[in-house]
Amino acid sequence: MSSLVQQSTSPRQQIRQQIRQARRALSKDEQHTASQQLLSQFKQLPYVSSAQHIALYLANDGEIDTLPLIQWLWQQQKSVYLPILHPFSQGHLLFLHYTAQTRMTTNKYKIKEPVLDVRLVKPVPVLDIIFTPLVAFDKTGQRLGMGGGYYDRTLSSWHSHKTGPRPIGLAHDCQQVNSLPHEAWDVPLPNIITPSGLLNW
Template identity: 50%
Template sequence: MNIRQSIRQKRRELSLAQRNNAQTIIYQKIKNHPAVSQAQHIAIFLSFDGEVDTKPIIEYLWQQNKSVYLPVPVADHQLLFLNYSPKTPLIKNKFGILQPAIDETSSITIEQLDIVFTPLVAFDERGYRMGMGGGYYDRALANYQKQQILPIGLAFACQKVAKLDNQPWDIKLPEIIYA
């Protein structure tokens, strides 16, 4: 079993109590995060395959009058960020993940985002992340420092590994919130 399969399996095997305890800590860290309180445009993913449940985070962001955007995969392994509100209808994409239907009028450029919460399969102490293998986030965040975007990974502690074999194009996250 490779690292991606192994960590996904570990994540799925977390008990409900372990998952809830970790998520409570993660939610508190987000609520107390100075960058989150200052941000207006925040991209976040809808949870899939045992990832940290982002629904309570999204609801909190809406309560704080933040504009929330969901990543939508499009051609050439690019991400489009579409506005997401409680009334946004969702459809399943080719990966089986819920997303808004593509509507260019509700999209925002990545440069307009303040924070991008990123999913990940595994991460290491240096901030490197392993995603699902499509390179969508690495492409989207390639210039995040120049664009003054804060990418933040969300994970469970069981997803941390000693060291990932990163490639030159892999994006090192400045912050990963986990418990």
């Protein structure tokens, strides 16, 4: 049984390794240009203009920089939320209101997140959009994450009933692959924004 599991996960792990290497190889200039192009695409998204409560994340491991998006949302008087690892429910996320004054800490994955303050927690069903990180995506909107399943669990109501916040992926163009192996619990995305455009499914 273990060999079967290993065989089934091996292609996903290979894709993760290849795409993470590709995005980490981007130069600072390439990263800066990509983030500015992403912001231009982001501003045109009708889902953003009609939303008030928007979850994002801070870039890590070569991910496209989201700070320009966050700062623009603040200028538009939108409320921004960041994920933190749930302190009691393993494998789940909480989303906390995020401002320029938010106290930050570093989680077990070496990712910055807000210091837990229950007064700042926003229940997931009340969010309008959750912008999700991803390692790779394909031409059908399938998303490959880091393997922890955090966002798949967060977006389970969208996956099963199309209820709750709309999930939208953010990625470099180099993160697209032709086809991803996927499991029943994987949540495909209805939209992904890259520096070159908006993809819809």
